[in-house]
Structures are given as structure tokens and as C-alpha cells.
Amino acid sequence: MSLSVLNTYESVTETNVTVWFKAAPTSRFPKNGGACIKYKDKQIAIFNFTREGTWYACQNLCPHKMEMVLSRGMIGEENMEPKVACPLHKNTFSLKTGENLNGTLEGIATYPIKIEDDFVYVGFSE
Amino acid sequence: MKTIIVVGNGMVGYKFCEKFAAREESKHFKLIVFGEEPRAAYDRVHLSEFFGSRDAKALEMAPLEWYADNQIELIVNERVTDIHRTKRTITTASEKEFSYDYLILATGSAPFVPPINGVEKKGVFVYRTIEDLEAMLNYAEEIKKTKPNARAAVLGGGLLGLEAGKAVMDMGLEPHVVEFAPKLMPRQLDSRSSNVLQLTLENIGISIHTGKATNSIMGNGAITGMDFGEDDTLDVDMLVISAGIRPRDELGKTCNLEMGVRGGIVVNDKMQTSDPTIYAIGEVALYNHMIYGLVAPGYEMAEVAVNQILETSEVVMKPEIDMSTKLKLIGVDVASFGIPYMPAEKGLSIIYENKTKGIYKRINVSHDGKTLLGGIMVGDAEDYSILHQMYLNNMPLPDNAEELIVGSRGEGGSAFGSAMDLPDTAVICSCEAVTKGAVCCSVIEDGNETIKDVAKATKAATGCGGCKPMVADLIKESLKTLGKTVKERLCEHFNYSRQELFDLAKLKGITDYDTLLDEVGTGNGCEVCKPAVAAIFASLYNETANRQESIQDTNDRYLANIQRNGTYSVVPRVAGGEITPKQLMAIGRIAQKYDLYTKITGGQRIDMFGAKLNELPLIWEELIEEGFETGQAYGKSLRTVKSCVGSTWCRYGMDESVSFAVEIEHRYKGIRSPHKFKGGVSGCIRECAEARGKDFGFIAVEGGWNVYVGGNGGATPKHAILLAEKVDKETAIKYVDRFIMFYIKTAQPLQRTAPWLEKLEGGITYLQNVIINDSLGIVAQLDTEMQALVDSYVCEWKEAVETPEIRERYTHFVNSEETDNNIEFVSLRDQKMPKEWA
Numbered sequence: 001m002s003l004s005v006l007n008t009y010e011s012v013t014e015t016n017v018t019v020w021f022k023a024a025p026t027s028r029f030p031k032n033g034g035a036c037i038k039y040k041d042k043q044i045a046i047f048n049f050t051r052e053g054t055w056y057a058c059q060n061l062c063p064h065k066m067e068m069v070l071s072r073g074m075i076g077e078e079n080m081e082p083k084v085a086c087p088l089h090k091n092t093f094s095l096k097t098g099e100n101l102n103g104t105l106e107g108i109a110t111y112p113i114k115i116e117d118d119f120v121y122v123g124f125s126e
Numbered sequence: 127m128k129t130i131i132v133v134g135n136g137m138v139g140y141k142f143c144e145k146f147a148a149r150e151e152s153k154h155f156k157l158i159v160f161g162e163e164p165r166a167a168y169d170r171v172h173l174s175e176f177f178g179s180r181d182a183k184a185l186e187m188a189p190l191e192w193y194a195d196n197q198i199e200l201i202v203n204e205r206v207t208d209i210h211r212t213k214r215t216i217t218t219a220s221e222k223e224f225s226y227d228y229l230i231l232a233t234g235s236a237p238f239v240p241p242i243n244g245v246e247k248k249g250v251f252v253y254r255t256i257e258d259l260e261a262m263l264n265y266a267e268e269i270k271k272t273k274p275n276a277r278a279a280v281l282g283g284g285l286l287g288l289e290a291g292k293a294v295m296d297m298g299l300e301p302h303v304v305e306f307a308p309k310l311m312p313r314q315l316d317s318r319s320s321n322v323l324q325l326t327l328e329n330i331g332i333s334i335h336t337g338k339a340t341n342s343i344m345g346n347g348a349i350t351g352m353d354f355g356e357d358d359t360l361d362v363d364m365l366v367i368s369a370g371i372r373p374r375d376e377l378g379k380t381c382n383l384e385m386g387v388r389g390g391i392v393v394n395d396k397m398q399t400s401d402p403t404i405y406a407i408g409e410v411a412l413y414n415h416m417i418y419g420l421v422a423p424g425y426e427m428a429e430v431a432v433n434q435i436l437e438t439s440e441v442v443m444k445p446e447i448d449m450s451t452k453l454k455l456i457g458v459d460v461a462s463f464g465i466p467y468m469p470a471e472k473g474l475s476i477i478y479e480n481k482t483k484g485i486y487k488r489i490n491v492s493h494d495g496k497t498l499l500g501g502i503m504v505g506d507a508e509d510y511s512i513l514h515q516m517y518l519n520n521m522p523l524p525d526n527a528e529e530l531i532v533g534s535r536g537e538g539g540s541a542f543g544s545a546m547d548l549p550d551t552a553v554i555c556s557c558e559a560v561t562k563g564a565v566c567c568s569v570i571e572d573g574n575e576t577i578k579d580v581a582k583a584t585k586a587a588t589g590c591g592g593c594k595p596m597v598a599d600l601i602k603e604s605l606k607t608l609g610k611t612v613k614e615r616l617c618e619h620f621n622y623s624r625q626e627l628f629d630l631a632k633l634k635g636i637t638d639y640d641t642l643l644d645e646v647g648t649g650n651g652c653e654v655c656k657p658a659v660a661a662i663f664a665s666l667y668n669e670t671a672n673r674q675e676s677i678q679d680t681n682d683r684y685l686a687n688i689q690r691n692g693t694y695s696v697v698p699r700v701a702g703g704e705i706t707p708k709q710l711m712a713i714g715r716i717a718q719k720y721d722l723y724t725k726i727t728g729g730q731r732i733d734m735f736g737a738k739l740n741e742l743p744l745i746w747e748e749l750i751e752e753g754f755e756t757g758q759a760y761g762k763s764l765r766t767v768k769s770c771v772g773s774t775w776c777r778y779g780m781d782e783s784v785s786f787a788v789e790i791e792h793r794y795k796g797i798r799s800p801h802k803f804k805g806g807v808s809g810c811i812r813e814c815a816e817a818r819g820k821d822f823g824f825i826a827v828e829g830g831w832n833v834y835v836g837g838n839g840g841a842t843p844k845h846a847i848l849l850a851e852k853v854d855k856e857t858a859i860k861y862v863d864r865f866i867m868f869y870i871k872t873a874q875p876l877q878r879t880a881p882w883l884e885k886l887e888g889g890i891t892y893l894q895n896v897i898i899n900d901s902l903g904i905v906a907q908l909d910t911e912m913q914a915l916v917d918s919y920v921c922e923w924k925e926a927v928e929t930p931e932i933r934e935r936y937t938h939f940v941n942s943e944e945t946d947n948n949i950e951f952v953s954l955r956d957q958k959m960p961k962e963w964a
Contacts, residue, residue: 018767023940023941024940024941028934028940028941030675030676030935030939031676032640032651033675033676033683035702035940036938036939036940037939037940037941038939038941038944039941040941043939043946049644049650051650051651052650055415061355061948065690066948067690067948068692068938068946068949069245069680069692072680072683072688073653073654073686074653074656074657074676074677074678074679074680075653075655075676076619076650076651076652076655076656077650077652078618078652078942079618080649082650083652085652085653086709087688088681088688088690088692090653095443104189106525108178110827126243
């Protein structure tokens with residue numbers, strides 16, 4: 001997979017959301033785990049961090065080897081920072097900022113998320 | 127603003143930048159760095175790791191952004207060709223001109239290629255850069271296609287040569303090392319230690335040829351062999367030259383700096399060349415008539431040059447440079463410090479040699495027995511750091527100096543005392559010149575408590591890493607002085623070791639992760655404690671990975687092994703490697719239907735690769751229909767019990783190894799443990815099943831079975847150790863039951879049986895006492911617990927395909943039926959493989 005895929009993911013903040021995409025019912029996401037959704041040509045990993053009572057969304061693509069796998073990673077926290085560990089080589093990324101916590105990889109793009117009527121919505125700017 | 131130009135972006139050139147950027151005054155300077163290689167500086171010391179990882183990034187000293195962040199202009203792929211001293215400029219290969227106020231030459235060295243007839247032939251390489259390695263790898267691939275048992279030789283049996291030997295072995299070539307001197311590592315080792323090293327390396331499979339002068343390289347176009355004269359030849363298909371280094375001093379020569387007779391740019395103790403605005407550091411610099419081919423002196427030179435330019439001119443190079451080294455060569459510890467060997471009039475030596483274990487230790491002591499002058503260690507260099515410190519700090523020797531290498535005969539502790547006895551000025555980390563005082567202070571005053579934090583604060587242990595054990599000791603001891611104890615803890619969420627957590631979960635009857643975290647842990651967990659706790663529950667209650675799926679590692683969560691491209695592999699159990707033609711056809715049919723790449727595994731079964739997540743339940747449904755069950759190749763659990771064909775067919779067989787292997791594989795299948803474990807059963811001492819390379823092994827002998835435990839292959843191969851001799855089958859199973867159960871309950875996460883047994887105080891004798899003589903009185907309990915696990919086995923794949931909620935997990939998207947379009951395959955020998963990583 002070429003590097004160009006990586007460029008299709010850019011962080012979106014709550015203020016520049018133009019579309020709230022209705023992704024899937026909350027029941028499709030395991031407790032304290034993740035699953036992947038498709039939006040246009042994007043793959044977005046969504047995590048149901050039940051212990052925190054928070055939901056997170058980020059690119060499904062691990063910037064290390066460019067594979068679509070992050071949604072299958074384990075989530076957890078390090079010094080209070082929520083994170084996901086890539087299932088391939090255990091690179092960890094902050095679910096808040098997208099920063100690579102245990103190395104110097106590119107960060108990952110994160111997206112705003114909201115729950116309404118038991119449905120998960122992800123915010124995009126396009 | 128003044129301009130500094132650094133020529134050369136190797137390890138020492140980079141270190142100059144790092145030390146320079148760290149200084150406040152550096153903001154008054156502009157720093158421009160030239161590197162002729164296509165990438166930024168990388169860790170050449172660990173170059174051979176590139177073979178395993180193929181990850182050039184992992185070797186980087188600092189990412190490109192680091193240079194930018196520190197306002198350093200890095201120009202790679204550009205060679206500096208000339209220095210014009212009068213106008214203080216340099217020109218580059220692409221004819222660009224830059225002016226400087228200070229010039230730093232850190233051009234390093236190039237491999238020395240001896241003038242042998244035929245060195246220009248195809249297949250002859252040097253070992254220095256990542257590009258060299260890539261070229262070697264490509265060539266090795268090429269020759270292996272036509273010649274699967276191709277051979278490669280390394281010319282030179284020094285430090286680097288042996289590293290290169292390991293590298294060609296990792297490439298799958300038959301390795302040979304050719305050395306001109308009569309012994310390996312002639313500069314660091316005496317002949318006896320060199321012999322011990324040679325024996326050990328030969329046992330690993332590297333052929334060593336010493337005392338050989340190469341006359342010519344044979345072959346028509348490409349290398350086919352080496353000619354040593356007098357009809358003595360060695361057939362090889364590839365040659366790596368590692369016969370020493372020559373300084374890259376051509377820039378110094380052309381601009382008429384003072385040069386050494388045999389090369390190198392002469393520098394004074396300020397690292398200045400004969401032109402005071404030009405400095406030379408690292409392997410190009412000739413200091414005290416010597417070129418220093420080690421990283422630590424190079425870093426020291428960088429430090430001196432930085433200080434001189436920033437006008438802290440009292441910092442100069444010491445007249446004597448410590449050339450001590452410790453490294454792991456192909457898994458063998460080799461270290462030498464101070465004066466490694468010398469004639470008797472200079473001092474006396476104490477030597478310990480044990481060829482059966484491949485260990486040699488020598489210390490050289492002054493005539494009055496009071497001072498340590500140097501020494502050598504091969505095979506076991508655990509005490510190197512402390513001996514090296516005693517030497518550097520001139521510390522008094524104990525009365526019985528031999529105890530330093532053979533251990534104290536009396537009761538209670540080592541001859542060294544504690545690392546805390548060292549003076550505060552003792553340099554613990556020689557790569558970064560960090561003293562004991564700095565390490566302790568970072569703990570006591572600044573509150574750092576882990577190696578990671580101390581390394582970040584002081585830079586100790588960030589170079590070669592050799593001082594890590596000592597830094598760990600110092601942290602532990604410093605914390606003790608603060609009244610804190612360091613205990614093994616799983617991670618930041620559980621202040622317990624795995625064994626303690628195992629007992630707690632059992633005692634409290636806790637069965638789910640969240641409850642355990644709430645009751646005995648803190649926070650929200652992480653990728654370290656989740657799978658460890660999952661394994662504990664599995665061992666306590668034989669719970670499959672299906673129930674608490676989000677605390678499982680990805681392989682357990684989806685009951686399959688994730689592969690390079692995010693697809694999975696499928697391995698049904700083939701107990702003992704015994705399979706019927708009908709089952710073979712079934713696997714063939716299913717693999718063909720789903721277009722899977724198939725390969726026979728090392729554990730005598732068949733692996734099918736390239737299944738997409740959504741295909742897994744479909745494939746397993748069909749396999750289960752055909753009577754297969756999960757092989758748990760993905761789990762930290764029993765993998766396979768390998769067997770030879772045994773007395774049923776073999777004319778040498780003493781007993782039925784296949785029947786035994788099938789029985790034992792079914793007995794332990796599904797049992798989860800701290801790490802994967804494997805078994806083997808051989809029908810006679812010829813050991814065709816390689817049972818001694820497994821966590822447990824049975825070998826049929828006259829009068830019963832020999833039972834072995836604690837072996838493994840992998841990165842640190844280990845032969846299993848004899849637990850019991852000539853016992854009947856029932857007893858053999860009983861012993862291994864207890865061994866596995868005891869291991870499951872007490873090992874660290876991801877610790878295999880071999881390192882567990884090694885760490886077990888009292889070793890195999892203690893283990894025999896526990897599981898044969900019941901010294902702890904726990905045998906009955908171990909038996910019951912094991913039987914409970916054996917009785918509660920279920921095939922978790924059957925459970926998964928039959929339960930709709932579990933099946934629902936096997937979809938790439940939860941909002942679309944589409945599959946992952948990011949996965950690409952290419953063809954390979956009539957099958958498929960994932961497309962290479964970009």
C-alpha cells in the first residue's frame with residue numbers, strides 16, 4: 001500500500017465538523033474494545049472505552065506498516081492517557097491526540113464522536 | 127552568526143550535533159551537516175539487527191525531524207569533495223560551495239579491502255552500510271535459488287567479522303569465517319579464550335578457518351572459492367570482507383593537513399588538526415598515534431570538540447583511552463578490559479576455563495595482588511561491568527582475588543559487594559559518559575524510579591545498552607536508601623507480579639477482568655496486563671478466549687494468527703503429526719476453495735495463510751465438518767507434540783512414539799500458559815523428533831522413557847534438561863503434568879519454560895524435589911488442577927462458529943458488507959503472498 005493512503009486521514013475537531021456520519025448501533029462495538037466502520041473511502045476505528053465511559057474514533061491504518069488493523073488492537077491507558085496498541089507490533093497511540101506514545105512514528109488522525117439514541121456518529125469535515 | 131560544517135553523518139558526527147544542540151550557547155551558531163549516505167545517521171554497532179527487522183528506521187540515531195527541530199541543516203546523499211582552507215569553504219560533489227568558521231571532519235572509516243587477486247568479482251562484499259547489507263541480501267537470495275545450500279565466507283575473524291558471520295548465517299547461507307592470525311579476535315583475546323569462543327561458534331554451526339592467508343579469489347566473473355595456496359582451497363558462493371578499517375582521510379590529504387604515516391588526520395587533545403579551525407573526530411582522527419574503532423572514544427571526541435568550540439576549553443581528551451569492550455556475538459558473551467593479556471613479568475593471571483560450558487575467564491592482577499590490570503571473559507560476562515569498574519577506579523582487590531571469577535565459596539553473596547560500593551565518579555555508561563553519581567542522583571533527588579526514566583534523564587544505557595544491568599542495580603539500591611523497595615509489577619495498573627495476581631484471582635474467585643482491576647488494581651488497564659490476566663483466567667477456569675474478547679491479544683481475540691498484511695492464518699490440530707489421506711484432501715479442498723497459501727509448519731502440521739477476517743468462520747465451519755478442531759497456533763498454549771515415526775514402522779524404534787505423542791497432545795490441548803509450549807516424543811535416542819528442543823520431551827530408552835523439560839528453539843536455543851530417567855509412561859505423564867502446572871502458576875508473563883527454569887532458584891534439582899519428591903507438599907493439588915484443565919477442554923472454534931454473537935465479530939466493517947480493499951497479494955511459486963510493505 002502506498003504512502004498516499006496515509007494522506008487521506010487528517011484529524012477533525014469538533015469545531016470543523018460538517019457531517020455527522022451515522023455509523024452503526026452502539027451494540028456492534030464490544031465493551032472496552034473496538035470495531036471498524038467505513039465512510040466513503042476511509043476506514044475508521046471506533047473504540048467503546050466502557051471503563052472510562054468514553055468513545056473514541058481514529059484512522060484504522062497503522063502508520064508503521066500501512067495496514068488496516070488498529071480497530072483490532074487492545075485499548076488501555078498510560079499515565080491517564082487513553083491509548084490503542086496496534087495488534088501487529090504493539091506500537092501505541094493516544095486516542096485523544098493520535099500521538100505515537102512508545103516511539104517516533106507519525107501520529108494518527110482522530111475524529112470526534114457522539115452517541116445519540118444508541119447510535120454512534122462520527123464527525124467528518126468532508 | 128558563525129557557521130559550523132560537519133562533514134560526515136555517522137554515529138560520531140551525529141553525536142557531535144546532539145551534544146552541540148543540547149548546549150544553550152549553540153543558538154549563536156549555524157550548523158550544517160553533510161552525509162554521503164542516502165539516509166541520516168544510524169546505529170552501525172547494531173547493523174546485524176537489520177537482517178532480522180529489515181527496518182532501517184529502527185536503527186536511526188534520530189529521525190529527520192530532529193535535525194529540523196534543532197535548526198540543523200542536514201544534507202544527505204552529498205559528498206564533500208574539497209576543502210579550501212584559505213577562503214574557509216568546502217565544495218561538494220554537485221559543485222556547491224559553502225563557507226565555514228569551524229569545520230568538523232567526522233568522515234569515519236571505510237572497510238579495508240586487502241589487495242587480493244579477484245576481489246572485484248561478483249559476490250564479494252564489504253560490511254559497513256545498510257546499502258552493503260541490502261546488496262548482500264539480494265545476492266544471497268539470488269544464489270539460493272539455484273543452490274539451496276550455498277556457502278558464504280567472511281574474511282576476517284575480528285569483532286565485525288564475527289558479526290558478519292552471524293549475518294550470513296541469518297541469510298540462510300552456510301557460514302565460514304577465515305582469519306589470517308592463528309586465533310579469532312586476535313586483538314582482544316588470548317589463545318585459550320579464543321579457542322573457547324571458536325568451539326562455541328563451531329557448535330552453533332559456523333566453520334572457523336584460522337591461520338589462512340588468502341592468495342586469490344577463484345571464479346569466472348562471480349566468486350566460486352578462495353585459494354590459500356599449496357592446493358588448499360575453500361569453495362564459497364559469496365564473500366564478505368571484514369579485514370579492518372582505514373580512515374576516510376582523503377579530504378585531510380588533499381588540503382594538506384598533517385597526516386599519520388599510515389593514514390588518519392593528526393589531532394591534539396583538543397581534537398584540532400594542524401589547522402586550528404578544522405577538527406577531526408571519530409575513526410578518521412589519529413590521536414596518540416592511534417585510530418580508535420570504537421563508539422565510546424568517538425563520542426568522547428565529539429564532546430571535546432563541542433566544548434572547544436563553545437569555549438569551555440578546559441575539557442580535553444584524556445591521554446589514555448579505555449578500549450574495553452563487551453558484546454554479545456551470536457549469543458555468546460565476549461568481553462575484554464584493561465590489558466587483556468600480557469607476559470608474566472608485568473603481572474599474574476588467574477584463569478578459569480570450562481570447555482564443556484564454553485566459559486573462559488581471566489583476570490590479570492599486579493604482582494602484589496592489589497590491583498586489577500585487565501581481563502577477558504568469554505561465554506559468561508555477567509560480572510564484566512563490575513570488574514571493569516574495579517579496573518577503571520583502581521579499587522582494592524579482595525584477599526582471594528579468584529573469587530571475582532569463580533564466585534565466593536563461603537556462604538552469602540558475591541565477592542563484589544554491591545554496585546553502591548563504587549565511587550560516585552565511576553563512569554557507568556561509557557557510551558554517554560554517565561557516572562554512578564549521576565544515576566543515583568537522578569533517583570534520589572529527581573525522583574526517577576525506572577530504567578526508562580533514568581535513561582531519559584541521564585542518557586545512561588541509551589548507547590550500546592551494556593550497562594543496563596548495573597544501572598538497574600543502582601536504581602534498586604538507591605530506592606532502597608529512600609526506604610522504597612522495587613517489586614516486580616505487571617504494569618502501572620497492577621502492583622503485583624503475575625504469580626501474586628494468579629493467587630489473588632484464585633483466592634477471591636474473581637472471573638472477569640473488570641472486577642479484578644476494580645478490586646486489586648487501578649485505572650483502566652493496558653495491552654500488557656489485559657492478555658496476562660486473560661491467560662490467568664484461562665489457566666484457572668479453562669475459559670476460552672471467546673468470553674472476554676477485548677482483553678485478548680489480537681490472535682486470541684480472533685482465534686487465528688494475524689499476518690503481515692492484516693490477514694490471518696488457519697491451523698487445524700494434527701495431533702502428533704499423524705494425518706489421514708482423507709483429512710489431507712479435505713485441507714487441500716478447503717485451502718483451494720478460499721485461495722489460501724499452504725505450508726507445512728515446523729510442528730508437523732499444515733498452515734493456511736491469507737484468510738480475510740470475514741472468511742475465518744466459514745473456513746472453520748468446513749474444517750469442523752471434516753472432523754478437525756482448532757490447533758491453537760495463535761494461543762499462548764500447547765502448540766504441537768512432534769513425534770518421529772517410532773517402533774510402529776521404524777526398525778530402530780524402542781517404543782511407539784506416535785501413539786504417545788497423539789495421546790499427550792490431546793491431553794494438553796487447549797491449556798493456556800504464560801507463553802506457548804511445545805512437546806516432542808522420540809522413539810529412540812537418535813531423537814528424530816527433536817524432543818530435547820521442546821518445553822517437554824520424552825525419549826524411549828531401554829527400560830522406559832526419559833523425561834526432559836525446559837528446552838526450546840528460537841532466538842536462544844536451549845536443550846531440555848533430564849528430569850527423570852527410565853520411567854513408565856504413566857509416571858512420565860504425571861511428572862510433566864506437574865511441571866506444566868507449576869510453570870503455569872509461577873512464571874512471568876511471556877516467559878517460556880527454559881528461562882523460567884533458569885531463574886528458578888535451585889534449578890533442576892529444586893524442580894525434581896518439588897514434582898517428584900513433593901518437597902512443597904503441593905503435588906496432589908497440581909495433579910487435581912491439571913486434571914481439571916484436561917477434563918474441561920472445548921474446541922473454541924466450534925464454540926465460535928456455533929454462537930451467532932461470536933460469529934458477528936468476524937467482519938471487517940460493522941456498517942458495511944464490504945471487505946478490506948487495502949489487502950493486496952502478489953503471486954509466488956504458484957501460490958500467493960502479501961504485497962511487500964512500502
